[in-house]
Amino acid sequence: MPKRHRIMLAKAGLDGHDRGVRVVAMGLRDANFEVIYTGRRQTPEHIVNAAIQEDVDAIGLSILSGAHMTLFARILDLLKDKEAEDIMVFGGGIIPPDDAQELKKMGVKHIFGPGTAMDTIVTAINQTMQQREAI
Amino acid sequence: MDKDKLKALYQQWNQGPVNQALGKTPERANCEHTPAGIPNQRLYTPLSLDEAGFDYAKDLGFPGQFPYTRGREPLGYRSNYWLFMQYAGCGDADEANKRYRYLLSQGQAGISVAFDLPTQVGLDSDDPMADGEVGKIGVAVSSLQDLERVFDGIPLNKMRQISLVANAMSSIILAMFIALAEKQGVSVDECTLRIQNDVLKEFISRGAYIFPPEPSIRLTTDVVTYCAENHHAWLPLTLCGYHIREAGANAVQEVAYCLANGLAYMDEVARRGAPMERVLPQLSAFCAVNMNFFEEVAKFRALRRLWARLVRERYGVGPEVNLGLSLVNFTAGSSLTAQQPMNNIVRVAVECLAGVLGGCQSLFPCSMDEAFATPTEAAVKVALRTQQIIANETGIGDTVDPMGGSYYLESLTSEIEERALKMIEEIESLGGSVKAIDQGYFRRNIDEASYQWQKQVDTGERSIVGVNAYQESDEAPMEIFRPPAETQQRQIARLQKLREERDNDQVRQALERVRAVAATEENLIPAMVEAVKAYATMGEICGVLRSVFGEHNEGDI
Numbered sequence: 001m002p003k004r005h006r007i008m009l010a011k012a013g014l015d016g017h018d019r020g021v022r023v024v025a026m027g028l029r030d031a032n033f034e035v036i037y038t039g040r041r042q043t044p045e046h047i048v049n050a051a052i053q054e055d056v057d058a059i060g061l062s063i064l065s066g067a068h069m070t071l072f073a074r075i076l077d078l079l080k081d082k083e084a085e086d087i088m089v090f091g092g093g094i095i096p097p098d099d100a101q102e103l104k105k106m107g108v109k110h111i112f113g114p115g116t117a118m119d120t121i122v123t124a125i126n127q128t129m130q131q132r133e134a135i
Numbered sequence: 136m137d138k139d140k141l142k143a144l145y146q147q148w149n150q151g152p153v154n155q156a157l158g159k160t161p162e163r164a165n166c167e168h169t170p171a172g173i174p175n176q177r178l179y180t181p182l183s184l185d186e187a188g189f190d191y192a193k194d195l196g197f198p199g200q201f202p203y204t205r206g207r208e209p210l211g212y213r214s215n216y217w218l219f220m221q222y223a224g225c226g227d228a229d230e231a232n233k234r235y236r237y238l239l240s241q242g243q244a245g246i247s248v249a250f251d252l253p254t255q256v257g258l259d260s261d262d263p264m265a266d267g268e269v270g271k272i273g274v275a276v277s278s279l280q281d282l283e284r285v286f287d288g289i290p291l292n293k294m295r296q297i298s299l300v301a302n303a304m305s306s307i308i309l310a311m312f313i314a315l316a317e318k319q320g321v322s323v324d325e326c327t328l329r330i331q332n333d334v335l336k337e338f339i340s341r342g343a344y345i346f347p348p349e350p351s352i353r354l355t356t357d358v359v360t361y362c363a364e365n366h367h368a369w370l371p372l373t374l375c376g377y378h379i380r381e382a383g384a385n386a387v388q389e390v391a392y393c394l395a396n397g398l399a400y401m402d403e404v405a406r407r408g409a410p411m412e413r414v415l416p417q418l419s420a421f422c423a424v425n426m427n428f429f430e431e432v433a434k435f436r437a438l439r440r441l442w443a444r445l446v447r448e449r450y451g452v453g454p455e456v457n458l459g460l461s462l463v464n465f466t467a468g469s470s471l472t473a474q475q476p477m478n479n480i481v482r483v484a485v486e487c488l489a490g491v492l493g494g495c496q497s498l499f500p501c502s503m504d505e506a507f508a509t510p511t512e513a514a515v516k517v518a519l520r521t522q523q524i525i526a527n528e529t530g531i532g533d534t535v536d537p538m539g540g541s542y543y544l545e546s547l548t549s550e551i552e553e554r555a556l557k558m559i560e561e562i563e564s565l566g567g568s569v570k571a572i573d574q575g576y577f578r579r580n581i582d583e584a585s586y587q588w589q590k591q592v593d594t595g596e597r598s599i600v601g602v603n604a605y606q607e608s609d610e611a612p613m614e615i616f617r618p619p620a621e622t623q624q625r626q627i628a629r630l631q632k633l634r635e636e637r638d639n640d641q642v643r644q645a646l647e648r649v650r651a652v653a654a655t656e657e658n659l660i661p662a663m664v665e666a667v668k669a670y671a672t673m674g675e676i677c678g679v680l681r682s683v684f685g686e687h688n689e690g691d692i
Binding site: 013014015022040065067075094097113115118120 | 251258264266267272307337340341381383471474505506507508573585589591593594599601602603613615618689
């Protein structure tokens, strides 16, 4: 029986659009992940602290408000400060392709845009988890 | 034709040609139900309407008359087209001003002001929580000074309508517009101000709440009753199904939840003794136009009819009162795809058609690039032209309610009305919308519907071109709008300068007055007008209200 991974899904900042993140939460649960959803309007500090406290394997950030460059950067910095860079960061939302490339360079593992199939998300996360554990 | 004869002919058709055809090719499984789960019969005939007990006078009537199925206006679009609108606003006040001037020069009849998220949740641009969000999805308005710049050189009375996406902080925005009109020296009643002001849907779906539900309803009601007393031409409340639908609800839930919230507001307005015969005709509904063409057209007609029937009885108003909701239709952002984005032009055109056939008073088309970012000026122009083409070239508005009487459409209209009414009764049995929010009723049902839809797309039961059908592997990138840089710093600098230059004693006194009135049942708008005129900021006024009302917190789920 493979390890059941723990994922924190979060809405950072002021963005209220949570259809995507809630659907992904349900999809990941059905794919045997343990999912914690923070609810809306969380600060990056709260998200990172909660992620460390809950000992999650990954943080998934949903941002549709255009604040992605600021908020992802803040989360990555905080993880670094707290020496918790082993927590994988991925995300989704309304994120222009150029920004998605930039975010990946900064250390965001996956960006899932509109129309991504649930299967694609599950497979990508599983693969990253396996690679991480193989190290 | 005699009914029995028609029945016999129908049976012959089913047993003969239909059976033969089915023998050759079976029917598609995905044509059996509409997206909201309403069964689709193979064919609709006069018999379908008879079975449903359809009665022309009772169920349709005439445009501009109860039950408003065929529209709110007696003349439909034969005199005026619907209002061509565009949701816009970005950056700081000067940047928004530039975009509005451009849109007005292109033949748009009014402006719909998009506020950025900090403004929508009552935070100033220099609040730590606002970092990264200032000017992103709308214009930053931290004080009356910002609004003065937004409308610099654009007199309020030069537009047919100004539409404000203001909800949790609608009372403060209303106060700012009253003050702005005074400063511009125009009469506020020379233009129509439409204020969204539907805060309950923020808890159910959109998320831009500030205070808990109860005081939030009080603020909504303050706006409605203030306008009923002082500005009769204004539209102080728009009941929103759009955000509920976009959050994943189906078309029936959209109608039901939107109207259940409407009843919650109107109950409170009635309790406060406002004249219902003046309030009810000023109401609008704001719903999504999604892709399932007939279900959408039927939905708008069902929405109007159900509301008129519900409120006529509930508030006991006479037949002279126009209970036809004014419809603000907005094409569904969630139907746009990031894949092959040019296809979105077609989607928006189809949705605009459905919105017009549903009898809207104003129409907002999305732009093709909205799955990536705030739209570019070029994409916005295509969206505006889309409705200009529909209005001027298709003849769609040459007769009133051209789809009325369609066997299929009327059957769907009745079915949606009936199903939505059942849901409203369910919500009422829980104690109404506020109680249903507390019990998680809406979120639970919307989650279920949105997950079901996602599964249908994932399994291919529902096809979306470019997403799970007719995909392409290498697509040419589309030009994307980049929000202007340095907006946040510029906005913060201006705000801090304002705080230094204004009369801070006057601000303190005005804020104390807001605090005192908030603790009573008195209408808050006059105190807010004084506060915004003294240049108290959005964050300061909301801060005072937070200290009286408390804050809503969604918390971990």
